Amino acid sequence: MTNLIIGLGVVLILIILYLIFRVSSLVSLAKARPTTADARVDSSNKTNAALFLIVTIAGLAGFFWYSFAHFDDYNLPVASEHGVWTDTLFWITMAVTIVAFTIISIIMGVFVFRFQHREGRKAKFYPDNHYLELAWTIIPAVVLAILIFTGLRAWNEITGPASEDAEVIEVIAQQFAWTARYPGNNDNTLGSYNYKLIDAVNEFGLDLTDKNSFDDFKSLELHVPKGKEVLIKIRAKDVLHSLYIPHFRVKMDAVPGMPTQFKFIATKTTQEMRDELNNQNFNYELACAEVCGQAHFSMKMIVVVEEPAAYEKWKQSQEAWLKQNPDYLKKVPAALQEAAMIKAGIDRDPATVVVAGH
Numbered sequence: 001m002t003n004l005i006i007g008l009g010v011v012l013i014l015i016i017l018y019l020i021f022r023v024s025s026l027v028s029l030a031k032a033r034p035t036t037a038d039a040r041v042d043s044s045n046k047t048n049a050a051l052f053l054i055v056t057i058a059g060l061a062g063f064f065w066y067s068f069a070h071f072d073d074y075n076l077p078v079a080s081e082h083g084v085w086t087d088t089l090f091w092i093t094m095a096v097t098i099v100a101f102t103i104i105s106i107i108m109g110v111f112v113f114r115f116q117h118r119e120g121r122k123a124k125f126y127p128d129n130h131y132l133e134l135a136w137t138i139i140p141a142v143v144l145a146i147l148i149f150t151g152l153r154a155w156n157e158i159t160g161p162a163s164e165d166a167e168v169i170e171v172i173a174q175q176f177a178w179t180a181r182y183p184g185n186n187d188n189t190l191g192s193y194n195y196k197l198i199d200a201v202n203e204f205g206l207d208l209t210d211k212n213s214f215d216d217f218k219s220l221e222l223h224v225p226k227g228k229e230v231l232i233k234i235r236a237k238d239v240l241h242s243l244y245i246p247h248f249r250v251k252m253d254a255v256p257g258m259p260t261q262f263k264f265i266a267t268k269t270t271q272e273m274r275d276e277l278n279n280q281n282f283n284y285e286l287a288c289a290e291v292c293g294q295a296h297f298s299m300k301m302i303v304v305v306e307e308p309a310a311y312e313k314w315k316q317s318q319e320a321w322l323k324q325n326p327d328y329l330k331k332v333p334a335a336l337q338e339a340a341m342i343k344a345g346i347d348r349d350p351a352t353v354v355v356a357g358h
């Protein structure tokens, strides 16, 4: 009901504005004498030319003011190796485009104002100039080619294969939370999974016939070591999400049915960043950067960067998923049960042994 009244109000206001416009244009028509027609064109030309110049100056001033006043809001300190590289490329591109944008804006504003219509002035007929056309084709083409190829080289490097000893961590997206799965403390290899095995408890769809899955553990925080290559394997369980860790300049879509990945090397621990920002409450954050539903805004995970020793210690303190859910031992093939219990760190008290396949 309220919406209807508001809608009617808006329509009424629009009708009134239209009527005012009609009345004022009729009045000006009635007032106008034939001899003043040229004078009116002239004054309208002047107004438009002046307005164009004002909008150009105000627009440029607003652009530069905003860019400098809010610089820290959109230029977060960088904390990854490739981030320094992409930031450099970004600012080179930005410098080139800002210079071109400023020159073109000024020329456009000044020309519109300077060469507005004037009685008796005629435009010069200037059909073409090969040198000019060559210059404004070749120069932008070369500049763009340099920007694109250096960007492409960086992108190929960033998305290339990770090194053999990279720390592999899986991050799973679902409405509206992130979960991490670590390969465990024994084999350093993520166990296989199958989406068909996903149930209320087995949220990863962990395949317990694969011995690599026995020591995998789950974490609701993403811990990564400083100075070591980390390969994030990304998957989504429901809709499109996007894994975004702004301080590391890491961003990759999480697509259901199509695993993606991103590798990076963190260069500052959480504590180092806290000291740098002079904010002891600071935490790196992994956010979802794809509007994925109603609670998209709340979809985030804390990222903890530690010195390698502290990271190893944290890993050792984590319990295998299988240990937390011993019921799932019955999904482990009988021949592997013994190994599964050892790897998962389950106490081999005969009373708790679940025998599979019987």
Ligand SMILES: [Cu+2]
Pocket (backbone or CB within 6 Å): 173, 174, 175, 176, 240, 241, 242, 288, 289, 290, 291, 292, 296, 299
């Ligand atoms: Cu999301």
